Structures are given as structure tokens and as C-alpha cells.
Amino acid sequence: MKFFSQTPNFDFMAQRKLALLISAVLIIASIVSLATRQLNFGIDFTGGVIVEVGYPEAADLDAIRGQLADGGFGDAIVQYFGARNDVMIRLAPRDGESNADLSTEVLKALRADGARPDLRRVEFVGPQVGEELTVDGSLATIIALLLIFAYVWFRFHWKFSTGAVAALGHDVIITLGFFSFLHLEFDLTVLAAVLAVIGYSLNDTIVVFDRCRENFRRAAAGDAKATINRSVNENLSRTLVTSLTTLLALIALRLIGGEVMAGFSTALIVGVVVGTYSSVYVASPVSIALGVSREDVMPPSDDDDRPADGAVV
Template sequence: MLQFFSFKGTINFLGHAIPVSCISAILVLSSLASIATKGINWGLDFTGGTVVELSFTQVVDLAQIRSGLTSDETDGSVVQHFGSSRDVLIRLPVKQGVKSDIQVAQVMSIATSLDPSVVQKRVEFVGPQVGKQLAEQGGLAVLAALICILIYVSFRFEWRLAVGAVTALAHDVIVTLGVFSVFQLDFDLTVLAGLLTVVGYSLNDTIVVFDRIRENFLKLRKNTPIDVVNISITQTMSRTIITTGTTLIVVIALFLKGGTMIHGFATALLMGIFVGTFSSIYVASLLAIKLGINREHMMPVEVEKEGADQNTLTP
């Protein structure tokens, strides 16, 4: 049976590495399988379409609006509240051979039948080509972020730690995308922003752990690499709990009370915080151990000064 504490009150995190790694592998493989089979439910920001924002003078029933948007021109529309129960946001998909003006006219016809004083506050159109470019650029943004992080951590620490950090970030991104794929949640630009925020949040947590690992490798000369990593994670655990807890308070508030427009953003952050904290311990640090990180790799490079080995001549 694995011991929960290794020595002197240090939590034996890596003692549970095998079962936790299996869980992590299952999550990643399940996410990849869902993305390959079900795909991502791209929002209108990526697929293109028309967005109409309406302001009613009284509370409106969304079901009545949806029942009127069943024609060939408006089928597949997304209707949701925007801020309050009197403000409505309607997303109309691109239809072959149908102009957006016709779609907007049908929306206004339905809206005025429910409330003659309805106000059309905003109409925006995103072409399918623009949406495709946004999807490509969003994917490149995530890829570029991971490459830059790999380079930075390699210079800042050591390449074995860099590989662990980038693998942990890729793990977080894949699992978060898998959740959106499994539940077919709408993936728009706000979710992409949340995904990039998850990368930054998880990296910050990983860097804190790595910095303590490097310090302890130089201090604890007689301990094994596994012991050093366990000690380092235990020492930073109080900081992780406080940071994660305070962040969760804000994110949960956004998730419950933030409104529909940032619901996807809050969902991505909520998933990313849990997965990112988990991966900093059991993905990044464990992979560095598997790659053979040790004290010699953490030692600073000694630079010989010119003329240091020359004898001083006395007159």
C-alpha cells in the first residue's frame, strides 16, 4: 500500500503517480476521441452568421421567439438572453442563397408581433471566410504560445522541465476542449480567450513548483530526485490552495451570475483551474522525473575567467 507521507511530514505525491497517470491518460484519450468523432461545436464567431440584439419593453419568452424561427431562412438560430430578461441576442447561421437582410427582417417581424415597441440595438454580420480565418488564427495562437513557453522554460530552467511544462499545458488544453466536445458546448472567441487564460494560469502554477524544485535540488544534496520533488510540491501547496481558492471564488461567481455571453469563458476557466492544478503536480513534475532530472542538471554553469589560472609574477 502506498504511503501518503514519505518522511518528515512531506506528502508523497509521486507515490500515487501510476494510478493518477492512468486517469490522466484516460482523460486525454477520451477527449481526443470525442474531438475526432463529435468535433467542436463552433460558434458563429468561427462559422459565420448574423447577430441581432433586441431590447424589449417587458420580459419576453424565448420559446415564442424560437418557435417563430423555424423557416428555411432562420432554421438553426440560437436565441438567448443578453444581460437581462428583456434583452435578447439572436444568432442566425449562414444559409446558402439567403441574404442576412432577409433573416433580420424575419426576426424583426416576429419580435414586433410580441412587442411593438421592441428596439433593434445591434446587427453584426460575420462572413464564413472570416470565421474560418478566426479558427485558424486561434489554433495558431495556442500553438505559438506553447512553443514560446517551451523556449522560455528551457532557458529559465532546464529542457527536461520545459518538456514537462509544455506537456502539462497541452494536457490542460486537450482535456478542456474534450469537455466542450463531449457536452457540445458553444465554442466562440470568449472560450478561446478562456483557453489561452488557462494556459497562462497553469504555467504560472508550474513555474512556482519548478522554481522550488530547483532551489531544493541545490539545498538537499543527499535526497533522491523523487524526494526533492515531493518536498517542493508540499512546500508550495499552501500557496497553490490559496491561489486556486481565491480564483475559484471569482470564476464561480462569473459562471453563475456572469450572464450568457461569458458563460463559455467561465466554463473554460473553471475546467482549466482544476485540470491545471492537477497537471502541475502529476504531469509536469512526473515527466521531468521520468526524463531523468537530477541535481547535476540544476547546477549553474561555471564560467572560467580569463587569466584565472595564471600565476601572479612578483618583482
């Protein structure tokens, strides 16, 4: 408890070059994985068949997954749809089989043990829709980064803005690389988590930068590295408490949220860890490398508004 009540004095910026080297290695590895292994896109992006069935009582998802695996649908995604007796099954498209054939085979597999689920709906998601989602999701991420760059530039300075966007790009690329390397399914919920990671990481970075600006203005003079280092230390307890409490909630969601929330919670866990790291070891070091100084954050002097000598007011 004493740690959280006193301001620590860790020299974070002394390790900034090593931290940037580690980040560069992780980013390169992520890009290589994305280029070679690529993302394991889910049905939301690749297209497929959605089959909704209804049971007279609460359904056992694990038992349903086992039945589908025995019927040749081991890659099916099974989740509740509303009530616990309504189940939605998502299947990848199969060459040479129509939607009716797939739904018939699914019902046959589900009724193998004597159960009698009712077929509620069969819907086909075309690959064109998935391609549009891929493009729209990429555009949403790029637009978010550009708007953030403009906001931080307006709010602070372009050197801080560049550092913030570098940290956000760092977080997004490493999170995507994590999913690519482990070949985890990437669907719309994971995309939503990636966008949420951008907001989470930015919030922590903005808090640090705001403290940096205050400390720059308070100091009559000083080294930018020492000022930023002091600012990070002053916000360290807040950063740790926020990150740890968020991680506790996400880990609980990952453990008991089931398959439906697995991708979403995993992406957020990775993003929170990487985002906490980047707010200290990416955003601030990049700003230092760009030569941020006290003059960059000082408000305009009153002398700037005074007329020149001899001027008529």
C-alpha cells in the first residue's frame, strides 16, 4: 500500500532504447506473421451459413459441439442466440453443397442421439459481404488513428501526437500479430476489441502527456527526459491500478464467458498489456526522439499581443 501512496522514482527513460528495440522486434515479427500466416478470418469476413435451431429446454453447447464434430462439422461455431434453448450454428461454406443440404446434415447430426431440435432459420453470408467488412474495418482503424493524431496535435503538440499515434499503431499491429501467430479466429467481436484497445491505450497516453505538459510549464528549465520520466512516475500508480483492475475483469470474462467471448476477451487482454507498456515505453520515447521541449507546450506569452514600439493602437 505504501507504493501507491508515494510517488516512485524509477528511471523508465533510461531503458527507452532497449524498449524501442524490443517493440521493433515485436512489430517486425507481427508484420511477418500477418504477411505469411495471415489472419484466420471468421465467417463474418469469409462468408458461410448460419443455422438457428430451437430446443424444448436449455441446450448443452458442449454436447452440441460434440454431435456436430461427429457429423463432420468440427469447425462449426456454436453459441446461444437469445434464450438458452435457442442455438445459433455458424458453418464455413462448402463447395458443391447448397444451404438446404448443409442445414439438413446439421439437423441430422443434432438428432443422432434422439433429440428433436426445430429448424428456425437458415441464412447465407456471402463472401462479398465479408470483403466489405474487411475493407470497412480497416478504414475504421485508419480513420480512428488519423482523428486521434489530429486531436492530440490540437490538444498538445505534433511531437506528442506522433508519439501517441506510434503507440497506438504499435498496439494494433502486435495484437493482430498475436492472433495471426497463434492462428486464432478473427471475427467482428475481435475487430471491436482492437478498436477498444485504441481507446484504452490513448486514454493512458493522454493522461501521461497532460502531466508532462504541467511539469514542463512548472519547471523554469529542465531536461525533457527527466520531465517525462517524472510525469510517468507520478502517473504510475494510476496506470497500474487501472490496468490490473481491467485485466481482472477481462480474465474473468475469458474464463467464464465461453466460446462466444473468447476472441473478444483475449484481444482486450493482449491489448491492455501492450497498451500499458506502450504508453510508457513507446509514446514518451518517440516524443523525446522528436525533440519535445518546454517551448513546445508553453502558452503564448502576453508579450506576443503587444504592439511593436511606435505602432499606433
